[in-house]
Amino acid sequence: MPRVAPHVEAATVDSVAAFDYAPAPESRDIVRLDAEYGLFVGGEFHPAVSGRTFVTINPATEEPLASVAEAGVEDVDRAVAAARAAYEDGWGRLRGRERAKYLFRIARVIQERARELAVLESLDNGKPIRESRDVDIPLAAAHFFYYAGWADKLEHAGFGPQPRALGVAGQVIPWNFPLLMAAWKLAPALATGNTCVLKPAETTPLSALFLAQICQEVGLPPGTVNILTGAGATGAALVAHPGVDKVAFTGSTEVGKEIRRAVAGTHKRLTLELGGKAANVIFEDAPIDQAVEGIVNGIFFNQGHVCCAGSRLLVQESVADLVLDRLRERLATLRLGDPLDKNTDIGAINSAEQLAKIRGLADAGSEEGAERWSPPCTLPDRGFWFPPTVFTGVSQSHRIAREEIFGPVLSVLTFRTPAEAVAKANNTPYGLSAGVWTEKGSLILWMAQQLEAGVVWANTYNRFDPASPFGGYQESGFGREGGRHGLEGYLDG
Numbered sequence: 001m002p003r004v005a006p007h008v009e010a011a012t013v014d015s016v017a018a019f020d021y022a023p024a025p026e027s028r029d030i031v032r033l034d035a036e037y038g039l040f041v042g043g044e045f046h047p048a049v050s051g052r053t054f055v056t057i058n059p060a061t062e063e064p065l066a067s068v069a070e071a072g073v074e075d076v077d078r079a080v081a082a083a084r085a086a087y088e089d090g091w092g093r094l095r096g097r098e099r100a101k102y103l104f105r106i107a108r109v110i111q112e113r114a115r116e117l118a119v120l121e122s123l124d125n126g127k128p129i130r131e132s133r134d135v136d137i138p139l140a141a142a143h144f145f146y147y148a149g150w151a152d153k154l155e156h157a158g159f160g161p162q163p164r165a166l167g168v169a170g171q172v173i174p175w176n177f178p179l180l181m182a183a184w185k186l187a188p189a190l191a192t193g194n195t196c197v198l199k200p201a202e203t204t205p206l207s208a209l210f211l212a213q214i215c216q217e218v219g220l221p222p223g224t225v226n227i228l229t230g231a232g233a234t235g236a237a238l239v240a241h242p243g244v245d246k247v248a249f250t251g252s253t254e255v256g257k258e259i260r261r262a263v264a265g266t267h268k269r270l271t272l273e274l275g276g277k278a279a280n281v282i283f284e285d286a287p288i289d290q291a292v293e294g295i296v297n298g299i300f301f302n303q304g305h306v307c308c309a310g311s312r313l314l315v316q317e318s319v320a321d322l323v324l325d326r327l328r329e330r331l332a333t334l335r336l337g338d339p340l341d342k343n344t345d346i347g348a349i350n351s352a353e354q355l356a357k358i359r360g361l362a363d364a365g366s367e368e369g370a371e372r373w374s375p376p377c378t379l380p381d382r383g384f385w386f387p388p389t390v391f392t393g394v395s396q397s398h399r400i401a402r403e404e405i406f407g408p409v410l411s412v413l414t415f416r417t418p419a420e421a422v423a424k425a426n427n428t429p430y431g432l433s434a435g436v437w438t439e440k441g442s443l444i445l446w447m448a449q450q451l452e453a454g455v456v457w458a459n460t461y462n463r464f465d466p467a468s469p470f471g472g473y474q475e476s477g478f479g480r481e482g483g484r485h486g487l488e489g490y491l492d493g
């Protein structure tokens with residue numbers, strides 16, 4: 001029997017018309033999965049030297065998808081050597097306009113194979129096909145297109161007359177946007193003439209391996225991109241390898257701190273894209289229906305597995321009841337379930353571990369006295385699921401207001417004045433993003449100046465463009481990805 005989400009209170013949402021949708025599943029046969037995948041080193045797939053493998057599963061069903069090689073220290077050595085050779089003999093000597101051609105080809109093939117990639121990403125990650133199809137894959141292609149355009153213009157990018165590549169980049173990425181994060185790392189590194197060794201997250205290795213196949217398909221010189229699958233130990237071995245000139249990491253603040261310690265005192269350049277606890281600030285003059293859409297997109301997009309998620313809603317007291325009523329109504333219309341169904345809004349939580357973390361923090365919210373609410377929603381029997389959840393009566397000292405939950409959980413706080421909104425929004429060790437909703441342009445500009453966040457969205461949320469730099473302050477990390485700024489982390493200007 002399907003489980004019914006706990007903490008259900010249907011009373012406030014019974015005015016909503018319920019639409020029935022017939023299932024509209026995308027076919028999983030669109031993508032052909034191999035039973036086993038090797039490491040992509042020097043342009044070919046190889047088993048790990050140790051012979052070790054691990055299994056990646058579909059988090060929506062817990063079904064095994066494929067067995068994947070687990071890279072050890074020897075494999076890291078080989079991949080870094082392959083990247084070094086490619087840098088010295090090939091890629092590092094190519095002219096920018098030649099590098100650009102490869103990046104354009106990668107972008108084109110991502111577009112051509114977008115449907116396969118979208119299904120693969122949803123299978124391995126649990127995210128709704130609507131998001132992988134409309135957001136992850138198109139943005140990944142857009143990143144390669146965008147940086148292809150920079151490859152032959154680096155002398156004009158403002159980093160000196162002859163900016164040079166750094167050499168071999170060791171790159172480690174998380175599981176929330178697997179292909180997109182790979183694109184964010186690889187595209188600027190390759191455009192600037194570096195070669196790469198990339199480690200995807202243990203739970204989502206498949207789209208990076210698909211990208212490795214695309215590198216073969218476009219004839220990218222062997223060793224220019226190497227993909228090492230594995231867990232945290234593989235990432236640690238990669239960032240510690242003396243042959244790496246640049247470390248680029250996206251992931252948790254905790255691991256970011258370890259990596260910073262590991263590279264301290266070496267020649268390695270470092271950029272860190274870490275966690276966040278963003279405030280989404282709604283003023284009383286905001287267009288409320290639009291703001292409610294922005295709140296939903298801010299925290300329930302990608303199951304809330306988003307570093308810049310608007311996980312703290314700051315709403316002006318005078319409109320708090322109105323906003324919360326509309327928000328509950330809207331949440332009651334979200335559909336949770338099969339990620340491959342095109343009607344699905346909320347997919348599966350990426351792993352049992354992440355589900356346990358979300359549950360633990362949500363329980364802490366209840367224990368500390370906040371009021372918990374979820375719309376009526378049925379959770380599938382198998383797989384990892386968490387209902388969209390809203391906490392009201394949250395105070396700034398609650399764990400759910402301070403710690404990154406990285407799940408579909410919204411903490412609501414109120415404020416009376418803009419100054420109070422700023423003080424509350426900035427009361428966090430993070431500083432990745434923020435949202436502001438108001439009709440007043442002057443207030444938007446003032447808020448954007450006051451908020452300590454790398455990205456401030458005004459009357460929108462979670463909007464990404466390859467031309468726009470993204471990155472954090474404080475414990476959200478340093479360095480920018482995207483835009484002209486994204487070149488800087490890979491150049492010795």
Ligand code: NAP
Pocket residue numbers: 172173174175176199200201202203230231232233234235236237239250251252253255256258259272273274275276306307308404406432472476477
């Ligand atoms: P994580 O545990 O830090 O893992 C990130 C990556 O680092 C994974 O590939 C992981 O491997 C690897 N790793 C783990 N321990 C390592 C070590 N000691 N040395 C080197 N690599 C290591 O983070 P996560 O839980 O996967 O991702 C969620 C976090 O990423 C959130 O905090 C989120 O805010 C952040 N994030 C930030 C951004 C941004 O742009 N700022 C974007 C997306 C996500 P395994 O997965 O195989 O263990």
Ligand code: MG
Pocket residue numbers: 056057058059123124125203204205
């Ligand atoms: Mg998986």
